[in-house]
Amino acid sequence: MVFVRIYNIVFAANKKTCIFADSFIHQMPFSIISDEFLLPSPLVRLEDEYTSAAGVALYLKREDLIHQQISGNKYRKLFYNLHQARAEGKQTLLTFGGAYSNHIYATAAAGYLHGFQTIGVIRGEATEPLNETLAFAQAAGMRLHYASREAYRHKTEAEFIEKLRHEFGDFYLVPEGGSNAFAVRGCEQIISELEQEFDYVACACGTGGTLAGLVVGLLQQNKKANVLGVPVLKGADFLYQDIAKLLADYQQVYNIDYNLPQAAAARFELFLDYHFGGYAKRNQDLDKFIVWFQAKHDVPIEFVYTGKILFGIYDLIKKEYIRKGQKVVIIHTGGLR
Numbered sequence: 001m002v003f004v005r006i007y008n009i010v011f012a013a014n015k016k017t018c019i020f021a022d023s024f025i026h027q028m029p030f031s032i033i034s035d036e037f038l039l040p041s042p043l044v045r046l047e048d049e050y051t052s053a054a055g056v057a058l059y060l061k062r063e064d065l066i067h068q069q070i071s072g073n074k075y076r077k078l079f080y081n082l083h084q085a086r087a088e089g090k091q092t093l094l095t096f097g098g099a100y101s102n103h104i105y106a107t108a109a110a111g112y113l114h115g116f117q118t119i120g121v122i123r124g125e126a127t128e129p130l131n132e133t134l135a136f137a138q139a140a141g142m143r144l145h146y147a148s149r150e151a152y153r154h155k156t157e158a159e160f161i162e163k164l165r166h167e168f169g170d171f172y173l174v175p176e177g178g179s180n181a182f183a184v185r186g187c188e189q190i191i192s193e194l195e196q197e198f199d200y201v202a203c204a205c206g207t208g209g210t211l212a213g214l215v216v217g218l219l220q221q222n223k224k225a226n227v228l229g230v231p232v233l234k235g236a237d238f239l240y241q242d243i244a245k246l247l248a249d250y251q252q253v254y255n256i257d258y259n260l261p262q263a264a265a266a267r268f269e270l271f272l273d274y275h276f277g278g279y280a281k282r283n284q285d286l287d288k289f290i291v292w293f294q295a296k297h298d299v300p301i302e303f304v305y306t307g308k309i310l311f312g313i314y315d316l317i318k319k320e321y322i323r324k325g326q327k328v329v330i331i332h333t334g335g336l337r
């Protein structure tokens with residue numbers, strides 16, 4: 001299968017090549033994956049009638065511009081995982097995701113650029129032709145392995161993983177959504193790139209890994225901001241527990257000498273009512289907001305993650321939860337291809 005796509009790369013400032021873009025690129029017959037990385041990601045001010053009326057200084061950290069295929073939190077989450085895989089001498093990355101998973105797409109690209117074999121365990125039945133996500137992943141060399149919805153439910157269990165090792169040999173396991181202690185460490189770097197102080201840092205939440213990283217960054221770097229999270233799933237209060245677990249793992253892996261989950265609990269809040277019906281659900285209010293925002297600020301956003309966090313933050317400004325004189329940065333976690 002030949003898969004060719006042409007990308008226009010127009011990043012002029014602060015261009016930097018990093019871990020993913022190393023010597024493996026020359027092994028490719030042709031490049032379908034960009035080797036350009038934009039770091040630190042740009043911070044842009046969002047000024048409009050709502051922010052001006054409220055007297056709120058709103059910023060957007062354009063993590064979506066980091067890379068064409070490994071954008072936003074995918075870059076952050078994979079960065080230390082790939083380092084770890086390399087340190088453990090692994091040659092193969094195995095991960096999990098749905099047929100439209102941004103994480104599957106980005107892992108295939110990162111593995112390709114960095115010289116790892118990749119295996120994607122995909123939830124559900126194989127369908128032909130492959131959708132754009134899976135076609136790209138396969139073209140980037142990812143081996144696709146389909147697991148029934150029932151089998152997929154066991155993806156974190158030792159027996160299931162053992163079966164995969166038996167079938168595919170040794171691999172470095174990146175969990176679904178990429179969230180683990182190494183991902184948290186990667187997302188922490190977003191805070192390192194913020195030179196100013198903020199009252200709030202805000203992000204959309206799926207697994208909570210990105211939010212956990214932001215909180216750790218603020219704690220470790222003695223910054224005063226609190227984190228506001230907007231889960232995109234309905235009924236996502238389980239995230240408090242999941243985030244505490246991620247932080248406990250991080251504490252163990254990185255030998256933190258204080259109770260990290262406890263310290264973190266006081267530094268973030270989840271707003272559970274901006275899910276619009278659940279994952280990838282939308283309504284007219286959200287669609288109208290997205291059309292307005294994109295026209296006003298000329299920044300592409302999507303309805304699954306960034307549309308919901310932006311809608312939530314504008315609503316919190318309207319409701320004066322975010323008050324006059326406060327400074328807020330929203331993390332644009334990507335999700336656009």
Ligand SMILES: Cc1ncc(COP(=O)(O)O)c(C=O)c1O
Nearest residue numbers: 205206207208209210333334335
């Ligand atoms: C574009 C985008 N934004 C935000 C998230 C949520 O991140 P997390 O799972 O770390 O909460 C995801 C899911 O990984 C995503 O793909």
